[in-house]
Amino acid sequence: MASRVVVREHINGWLFIAPALILLGIFMIYPIIWSLWMSFQTGRGMNFSFGGLANIQRLFADTVFLRALGNTMIFLVVQVPIMIILALLFAVALNDTKLWGRSFFRTAIFLPCVTSLVAYAVLFKSMFSAEGVVNATLVGLGLDPVPWLTDPFWAKVLIIMAITWRWTGYNMIFYLAALQNVDRSIYEAARIDGVPPWARFLYITLPMLKPVILFTTVISTIGTLQLFDEPYNITQGGPSQATLTLSYYIYDLTFRFMPSFGYSATVSWVIVVLVGILTFVQFLVAREGRRA
Amino acid sequence: MRIMFNRRHLIGAALAGVSMLATASAAFAVDVTIWCWDTNFNGAAMKEAAARYNAAHPDVNIIIDDSDTQDNIRQKLQTQLLAGTTEGLPDIVLIQDDQAKKYLLSFPGAFEPIGDTIDMTQFANYKVAAATVDGKSYSLPFDSGVVGFFYRSDYFSEAGFSDADLQNLTWDQLIEIGKTVKEKTGHELFGIDYNEVGWIRMMLNSAGQWYFNPDGTLNLVGNPTFKAALKVYQDIWTNGLAKPVSGWTDFTNSFTSGDVAGVPIGVWIVGTIKANAAADSGKWAVAPVPRLDVEGSINASNWGGSSWYVLASSPTDEKAAALDFLKTVWAGDVDFYQKILVGQGAVGTWLQAREGDAYKSSDEFFGGQPVWQNFSNWLAQVPDVDYGIFTSEVDSAISAQLPTIAQGGDLDAAIEAINAQATQATQ
DSSP: HHHHHHHHHHHHHHHHHHHHHHHHHHIHHHHHHHHHHHHEEESTTOOOOETTHHHHHHHHHHHHHHHHHHHHHHHHHHHHHHHHHHHHHHHHTOOTTTTTTTHHHHHHHHHHHGOOOHHHHHHHHHHSTSSSSHHHHHHHHHHHHHOOSSHEEEEEHHHHHHHHOHHHHHHHHHHHHHTTSSOHHHHHHHTTTTTTHHIIIIIIHHHHHHHHHHHHHHHHHHHTOOOOOOOIITTTOOOOTTTTHHHHHHIIIISSSSHHHHHHHHHHHHHHHHHHHHHHHHHHHHHHHHOO | OOOOHHHHHHHHHHHHHHHHHHHHHHHHTTEEEOOOOOOIIIHHHHHHHHHHHHHTTHHOOOOOESSSHHHHHHHHHHHHHHTTOOTOOOOOOEEEEHHHHHHHHHHHTBBGGGGGGGGGOOOOOHHHHTTTTTTTEEEEEOOOOBBBEEEHHHHHTTTTTOOGGGOOOOOHHHHHHHHHHHHHOOOOOOEETOOOOOHHHHHHHHHOOOSBBBTTBBBBOOOOOHHHHHHHHHHHHTTTOEEEEEHHHHHHHHHHHHSSEEEEEEGGGGHHHHHHHGGTTSEEEEEEOOOOOOOOOOOOOOOOOOOEEBBSSSSSSHHHHHHHHHIIIIOOOHHHHHHHHHOOOBBBOBGGGGSGHHHHHHHHGGGOOOOOHHHHHHHHHOOOOOOSHHHHHHHHHHHHHHHHHHHOOOHHHHHHHHHHHHHHHHH
């Protein structure tokens, strides 16, 4: 009876993953389902009642939500491409074996992502304050000081600079690792055939890195949609709600305002839906490219 | 991308575990746990109170956790109350007055009606009113946010203004004086953060008004006091009397460093000024806060202030100890209030505290002025306001418009925009 062995193996297998599954169920799956149920509740504080689609209707009339959504989208559309391209360029440059001090540069570029979020945010805030190091340098160069923290436009620029600084190195590491796996003989053959460096980058490196680029884009998209720490610590979502993100608005709805847990659960499900849609689109684009 | 291990939390959890072991060893004593923010102010005052209580009641072990920020305390409190777990909640927690009604109404039954045990008429009326719901008072009132106009008298005298010229002004008069000060000394009047709505609230409070009508509806559009407050705010900026700052530290640095000429703010700022501007002792002075040029506005107002709340979920013995502690020290010890006044600049709202010696003393830091006497006089005049339950929502709606207003934007349009956002957010 071979099937008994198979059954026993099945049971063993399930037993091995049971602890992880149970923990995941309690701490991940149950809260997720619960928050979905919550998103249909209305009411203040502990006084819940089922509101049907009331929260979804509220979303469309809520100018602050729409502003937060707009800000988050701006961060996403501007910051993710800049960071991905920078990370790629750094990775390719630092993959060059002839480059002097490349392990130093690798470490230096990677280092920001292991620093504490709050510590670096505080540092950025002081560097970019009205009379901080950055403005002092600008004035020293004969330029006008920039109101980084007090102007709605420049505050957005500052947040984009901050997250780019922190996460470029993180993405670069993925590309560096992937580049190690690219067969050197391909480049050699291309060089012998007289393919110029830019074409080698465009037609060999990029296609080879495509799965990793897709992965980092998805991860970065999710991260930016959940952006909270930097606006909270550097600009407090201001000035004039210019750096208010969806996650920040959820925080406000839950902890600063009259707690409306149902509505904040609805807003957090907006992020989930956005992540789903954007990831799907990114996979689709990648697949289209492969077919061509 | 932002997945990370928060090492601070791990260490925190480990430390909490160790400290629980430590406290468990004091087996028969009652533990009273207290959450508050600001080590140098609330924490220091509470520690002084605990030391005084322990002198007579060594069996009560008072554990004060003042390591967290106000934001984090709200977050922890709210999450736990929502989850319905009382494990891990403190026995006493500090809550800012303008947030109180929101908590009391969102979490009915979560807080102990202290008014049943302690006579509330001993405290300043406006503080008690902030935490009274359906005739029950839930807080032990702590510090006052009575406002004074703190200024550098050396800058003003350089521009030709004596201390007497700064008494009982309107905001418009102060703006005129500020222009001369800027011209003669180069210092702006104030440092202002666009996210800070306290300026508008302070001006409204001086006229006994807040964002709401008595029935709780918004009182923004067509309210002359609100418009007058925004106009003053706008005039301060358009006359070049404000220096833009960002964040609390930047804000306090602007005046403690001597960069700007002054700040109108709650009396609790005294500790910060003395600590960070020690070298300028004697150059500082305090005048009454200016009033709005509208009917009912006076030269007294309030900015901030908080009170102590007892959690209803605490075990019976801890709750009894907590209430007895509050009653014995916070509603019964005149000397205690003198000590925290001198030490922390904490102006209590227990009325008998004003009879103590410290309240009658003068202060060399403020050029020998009888500052505490002045503050108690102003405190008695601060008009009552009802903070309602949606203060934070309206704050947010106003702060969204402040940069536009500061740049000289149309006030009526700004008020309409504020009202629209506030209406949406307060449903």
